[in-house]
Amino acid sequence: MPDNREARAAARTDMIMRTTLALAQETGYAKLSIEAVAARAGVGKHTIYRRWPSKGLLFLDSLLSLNEPALDYPDTGDVMADLRRQIYAAVDLLTGPQWGPLYQALVGEAQHDPAVAAGLGERFIRPQTDKTVARLRAAQEQGQVAPGFDLDLAMSILSGPLYFRFLISQEPLTRDYVDRVLDALFAGMGPRGPADAPASA
Amino acid sequence: MPDNREARAAARTDMIMRTTLALAQETGYAKLSIEAVAARAGVGKHTIYRRWPSKGLLFLDSLLSLNEPALDYPDTGDVMADLRRQIYAAVDLLTGPQWGPLYQALVGEAQHDPAVAAGLGERFIRPQTDKTVARLRAAQEQGQVAPGFDLDLAMSILSGPLYFRFLISQEPLTRDYVDRVLDALFAGMGPRGPADAPASA
Amino acid sequence: MPDNREARAAARTDMIMRTTLALAQETGYAKLSIEAVAARAGVGKHTIYRRWPSKGLLFLDSLLSLNEPALDYPDTGDVMADLRRQIYAAVDLLTGPQWGPLYQALVGEAQHDPAVAAGLGERFIRPQTDKTVARLRAAQEQGQVAPGFDLDLAMSILSGPLYFRFLISQEPLTRDYVDRVLDALFAGMGPRGPADAPASA
């Protein structure tokens, strides 16, 4: 069996990532140290450094290795419903005690470390936005979205407020909030907007 | 002169904060150390620890001590114009090489340290949002915003996409982008939106 | 009352010295700090530094301020008896839990700090040796000590072994040991010595 060795290496890699997550959950990302991961995982420090160049990237990998949600988009024909369902899922994730704080820490680390920012963008943000944009495009082709509307912009307007709550104002992310963002985005804030403009909270 | 002492203390405090910013600009926040600040400022470490409990809060204070922008809202009667002008100013700030990276680091640190998050919220985010909401309220009373529209939500939808670009997608913040967000927010994305919906980039 | 002030100063001085001894007894001389003395005594650090230039000298003063023993020599006509009684007293002192460890620390400090060594010599060691030599001289004049015997040397030979036990070999100081030193000193170790040479322990 030629890949016996590789299998062991993969098992070790996995063990390290799981330990990283466990420690991050216990003590918080800020106090996480490679030293501690190595000790807890029963692994030499070198073995970690051989795989990851920095704590940030180790953490990125560890967190993404869960690839929890497989936030895949349904296409039922109703954009609003599909988006809502999709964003609900995302919000549930960020709200949960497992992912939430860790993902917040990851985004925080990305602000300090360009490598983390790049990895996060390519491996998590970009795929998500791509999928969303694709779903929007389908909707646009079906006339559910104004023709010519910049879909990247739409994406930003959908995600931005959520991240704003998550990272900046630290208010709780609720499904109700999602609904209101969606409604507002489709209806617009202007005075000529339809009568079903979202009501004040 | 009784406040000779206090004057000296204030001068030292100031010196420390200025040194902090200088070092942060030179080496980046991540590599900033209290040790280095003390050495450069010609000050004992204790003198820093007496004033700030952590590097994060020292940095927060230092950055806010610039109170650079005094991002004050004009009220010319035209909401769109006023908001646009205001957000241009904010974007110029975040885009500039002085504030930009430091503010990014500060927001990053806030993700790791609740104390920084709280300080940042109370002393910077909250005042800004309050002013924006106030301006929106005036507009609403003048009929420029749909009656009953949740203004906090409006605020989120305005700021969110900017922060999303700034922190997450790391794309450049441009005035054009601001225009498009504003337009979209007022017009809505739905198919019944007015003909002047923003065109794709 | 002109010396009201001086009385207060003296009281403060006393308070400081008593606090010094108390702290030294609680934590040991090594961990004693002027900071702690000032705090406990309710006194400014300056007030201590105004009186003593160093921790060692403060401690020296504090310890000698007890001038516990007033180790005064009796003269009953019997040198051996007088010396024995006198040395018993000294041994009791060094053995006691009050003085013993503190005096040991003081002698230790004298090895590091010449000022302490000088003060200790002039104010404690010298007076003691002078008194002992005086008593020996009287004995010599009465024919109880060999004529021409160097009395300073005799003094050294009496004290030396005690200090050796106290400082170097750290064996317990007992009255029995004193007796044996005295006997040996008077009788000599040589083979022509009298039959009552001290027996092995």
Add this chain to the structure above:
Amino acid sequence: MPDNREARAAARTDMIMRTTLALAQETGYAKLSIEAVAARAGVGKHTIYRRWPSKGLLFLDSLLSLNEPALDYPDTGDVMADLRRQIYAAVDLLTGPQWGPLYQALVGEAQHDPAVAAGLGERFIRPQTDKTVARLRAAQEQGQVAPGFDLDLAMSILSGPLYFRFLISQEPLTRDYVDRVLDALFAGMGPRGPADAPASA
């Protein structure tokens, strides 16, 4: 070569001890700091703390690593001569500018730190006294020392006065002084002592 590592470790240990002695000689033991030793030796502080738990024990090891004297006892058949020769050597050592002050500091430190006291006793004092007692025992068996004379006591009476001069009265240690102590010890101070009692200085 398997002990490459151990050899390097030993070399480092040696380097640290030599640096310690050099610094102690330059600045005195009191001002010696582990920080300075590490810096001068080009070594991390941890590397020192890994080897020694305290400055005192580092210094003890460093000083004993010289094991300068190899104060070995000759046995020419003449006790007095052998002792004299031996003690001369010890006195020369303590008098010398190399060992003298450092050894004094070591004994001083032993008064503050029981661990140093224990180490000093076991590794330096005890071996010396053992050798002296052994030599005295041989003399006693040959009739040069009064039968039954407590040899440990004899040892104390020989060493005590020297240490007394060295540590307490701080008078110079001379060979003449050694001679007088030896004579006195053998002859005794009593009035029946032989005519050759040591004359006053």
Add this chain to the structure above:
DNA sequence: ACCTAAGCGAGACGGTACGTCGGGTCTTCTT
């Protein structure tokens, strides 16, 4: 069936910074 090469645990190592302690000096206000 040996042998070489790689991966690994363990952990020593030179560094940097941490947050704390105390030394000795200074200034201000209080008594």
Add this chain to the structure above:
DNA sequence: AAGAAGACCCGACGTACCGTCTCGCTTAGGT
């Protein structure tokens, strides 16, 4: 005028991790 209070610069403490580096052990393929 002396003192309580305590800020201040400084130097050192002992600790924690960093990222690099041997070292000896295991485990396979390759010969």
